[in-house]
Amino acid sequence: MRIAARPGAWITWGLLIFFMINLVGVVGAPLLNSFAVQWFDTWLPNGYTTSWYTEAWREFDLLEVLLVTFQVAVAVVVISVLVGVPTAYALARRQFPGKKLLNVLFLLPILMPPMTYGIPLATVLYKFHLAGSVTGVIVANLVPAVPFVIMTMTPFIEQIDTKIESAARMCGAKTSAIFLRILAPLLVPGILAASILVLVRTVGMFELTFLTAGPDSETLVVSLFYSVSAAGIRATQTVDAMAVIYTSSMLVLLVIALRFVNPTQLVTRLKEPS
Amino acid sequence: MTATLEKPPPPLEKASLKHRLAERGVDRTLWLLVPGAIFVVVLFLYPVLYGLQLSFQPKDGGGPFGNYIKFFSDPYLRDTIWITLRLGLPAALINVLASIPIAFQLRGKFRGKRTITTMLVVPITLGTVLTAQGLIEYLGRAGWFNRVLLTLGVDEPIRLVHNYWGVLFSLVITGFPFAFLLTLSYLSGIDPSLEQAAATLGASRRDRFRHITLPLLAPGLAITFCLTFVLAFSVFPSAIMVGEPSGETHVMSIAAYETAFRDFDYSLGAAVAMLMALVMLAVIALVLVWRATLYRGATGGKG
Numbered sequence: 001m002r003i004a005a006r007p008g009a010w011i012t013w014g015l016l017i018f019f020m021i022n023l024v025g026v027v028g029a030p031l032l033n034s035f036a037v038q039w040f041d042t043w044l045p046n047g048y049t050t051s052w053y054t055e056a057w058r059e060f061d062l063l064e065v066l067l068v069t070f071q072v073a074v075a076v077v078v079i080s081v082l083v084g085v086p087t088a089y090a091l092a093r094r095q096f097p098g099k100k101l102l103n104v105l106f107l108l109p110i111l112m113p114p115m116t117y118g119i120p121l122a123t124v125l126y127k128f129h130l131a132g133s134v135t136g137v138i139v140a141n142l143v144p145a146v147p148f149v150i151m152t153m154t155p156f157i158e159q160i161d162t163k164i165e166s167a168a169r170m171c172g173a174k175t176s177a178i179f180l181r182i183l184a185p186l187l188v189p190g191i192l193a194a195s196i197l198v199l200v201r202t203v204g205m206f207e208l209t210f211l212t213a214g215p216d217s218e219t220l221v222v223s224l225f226y227s228v229s230a231a232g233i234r235a236t237q238t239v240d241a242m243a244v245i246y247t248s249s250m251l252v253l254l255v256i257a258l259r260f261v262n263p264t265q266l267v268t269r270l271k272e273p274s
Numbered sequence: 275m276t277a278t279l280e281k282p283p284p285p286l287e288k289a290s291l292k293h294r295l296a297e298r299g300v301d302r303t304l305w306l307l308v309p310g311a312i313f314v315v316v317l318f319l320y321p322v323l324y325g326l327q328l329s330f331q332p333k334d335g336g337g338p339f340g341n342y343i344k345f346f347s348d349p350y351l352r353d354t355i356w357i358t359l360r361l362g363l364p365a366a367l368i369n370v371l372a373s374i375p376i377a378f379q380l381r382g383k384f385r386g387k388r389t390i391t392t393m394l395v396v397p398i399t400l401g402t403v404l405t406a407q408g409l410i411e412y413l414g415r416a417g418w419f420n421r422v423l424l425t426l427g428v429d430e431p432i433r434l435v436h437n438y439w440g441v442l443f444s445l446v447i448t449g450f451p452f453a454f455l456l457t458l459s460y461l462s463g464i465d466p467s468l469e470q471a472a473a474t475l476g477a478s479r480r481d482r483f484r485h486i487t488l489p490l491l492a493p494g495l496a497i498t499f500c501l502t503f504v505l506a507f508s509v510f511p512s513a514i515m516v517g518e519p520s521g522e523t524h525v526m527s528i529a530a531y532e533t534a535f536r537d538f539d540y541s542l543g544a545a546v547a548m549l550m551a552l553v554m555l556a557v558i559a560l561v562l563v564w565r566a567t568l569y570r571g572a573t574g575g576k577g
Contacts, residue, residue, distance in 0.1 A: 112554075
C-alpha cells in the first residue's frame with residue numbers, strides 16, 4: 001500500500017478516519033448500553049449484565065417475531081424467484097414490441113420510494129382484507145422484490161451464450177430438458193445472488209411491512225420500531241438489546257451475501273487486472 | 275449478418291400469422307412474461323392508479339382537486355415539501371461528494387482494501403433503529419461526543435438529535451455506503467489506461483481528474499445522486515425517532531402516513547403520496563436532463 005504524500009490524500013484519509021470514529025461511537029454506544037446495568041452521566045456504564053437480552057426476548061416475544069420474519073423472507077424470496085426468473089429470461093432473449101414500456105414498469109417499483117406506492121397499496125390491501133396478516137405483508141414485500149429479481153437476472157441471463165441452448169436443441173433436447181438440465185445449472189449462481197439480495201432487502205424493509213402488518217404479522221424491523229415508540233415505560237437497554245439482535249442478524253446475512261456477490265461489480269463487470 | 279450471406283428469400287405470400295409474429299419476436303417464449311406482467315399490473319400499477327383516482331375524490335367533498343387545494347393551503351402540509359427537500363438534497367449531495375475522493379483512494383489494489391470496503395459497507399446492516407438509538411446515545415447531552423467536546427473546553431453540550439441534524443446524520447450514515455459502492459463500481463469501470471495515456475502526454479494529476487476521469491464519471495455520479503436522493507427523500511422512521519416529527523422534520527412521508535392511517539383520510543393520504551412521487555420525479559428528471567448533456571460514450575471498462 002502506497003499513500004502518496006499529497007495533501008488531498010491526507011485530508012481524505014483524515015475525514016474517513018473521523019467518520020469511522022464517529023461510526024464506532026454510534027454503533028458502540030447502544031452496543032455497550034445493551035450490556036449495561038446502569039449508564040447515566042458517566043463515560044462508561046457502572047456494571048455489565050446480559051439480562052437485558054433475556055428480558056427483551058421475553059418482553060417483545062422475539063421468537064414469534066423472528067418466526068414471522070423468517071416466514072415472510074423465505075416466501076418473498078421463493079415467489080419472487082419463481083415469478084421473476086422466467087420473466088427475466090424472456091426479457092433477455094427476445095426483442096418484442098412494448099419491451100421498453102414493460103422495462104419501465106418493472107423499474108418503477110424499485111426506484112419509487114416505498115412510501116409513495118405503499119400507501120395506495122396498503123389501502124387496496126385493506127379493501128380486500130389482506131392487510132394485517134402475514135399474507136398481506138408477503139404480498140406487499142413482493143412488489144419491489146419481483147422487479148428486483150428481474151432486473152438483476154436479466155443481465156445475468158444475457159451473458160449466457162444462446163449457442164448452448166441451440167446446441168442442446170440440435171442434440172434433441174426437449175424444451176423442458178433445456179430448462180432443467182442446461183439453463184437451471186447455469187442460472188444457479190445468479191439466482192443465489194438475487195435471492196440473498198432480496199432476503200436482505202426484505203428483512204430490512206420497513207415501510208411496506210409497517211403499512212401492512214397487523215399485531216401478529218410484525219417483522220423484526222417493525223416490532224423494533226414499535227418498541228422504540230413505546231419505550232417510555234421500559235429501560236432503553238431492552239430496546240438496544242433488540243436493535244443489536246436485529247443488526248447482528250443483518251450482518252450475518254450481509255456477510256453471506258458478500259461471499260456470493262461482489263458489490264463493486266453490480267454495475268459494470270470489469271475484468272480484474274491480474 | 276455478414277455481407278457475404280445471401281439475402282433470405284422473400285416471405286411467402288401467405289405466411290401464417292404465427293410466423294409473421296415470430297419475425298417480430300413474438301413467440302411462445304413470451305408466455306414466460308405473463309406471470310411477471312400480471313404481477314406488476316395487479317400489485318403496482320393498479321394500486322397506484324387506484325390511489326391517483328382516490329386522491330381526486332376528497333372525503334369532505336370540494337371538487338376533484340379538493341385534496342390538492344387543501345394540501346397547498348395548509349402550511350403544516352405545504353411546508354413538508356420544503357422540509358423534505360431540505361433534508362434529501364443535502365444528504366444526497368454529501369453522500370455523493372464524500373464518495374468521490376474516498377472511492378479514488380480505494381481504487382486499485384492494495385493490502386487491506388477488502389477490510390476498508392467492508393467497514394464502509396457495514397452501516398447498511400445497522401438498520402434505522404440501531405442508527406437512531408446510537409445517534410441519540412452518542413450525540414445526546416451525556417453522550418461521548420458532547421463529553422469529548424466538554425473536555426476540549428466547549429461550554430455547553432450541543433443539541434444534535436431530535437432536530438434537523440439528527441435526521442441528516444442518520445441519512446448520511448445509511449446512505450453513504452450505497453453511494454460509495456456505486457461510485458466505486460463506476461470508477462473501477464473506467465479504464466486506467468486512459469489516465470495513463472493522459473499522464474504520458476504530460477497532464478498533471480489535477481488536469482487528469484478534471485478532463486479525463488470526472489467527465490467519464492459524471493453520468494454515473496448523476497445516477498448515484500438520484501438513487502441516494504430517493505433513499506433520503508423517503509425518510510420515514512428516522513425522521514420520527516431522531517427528528518422532530520411534528521416540527522422541523524415533518525417530512526412528506528410522515529404527512530402521508532398520518533393523514534391516511536392516523537386520521538383515516540385515505541383520499542388525502544393518497545394525494546400526499548402522489549405529490550411526493552411528483553416532487554421526487556421532478557428532481558430526478560432535472561438531474562437526468564442534465565446528465566443527457568454529458569459525454570456518454572464508452573468508458574473503456576466493459577470487459
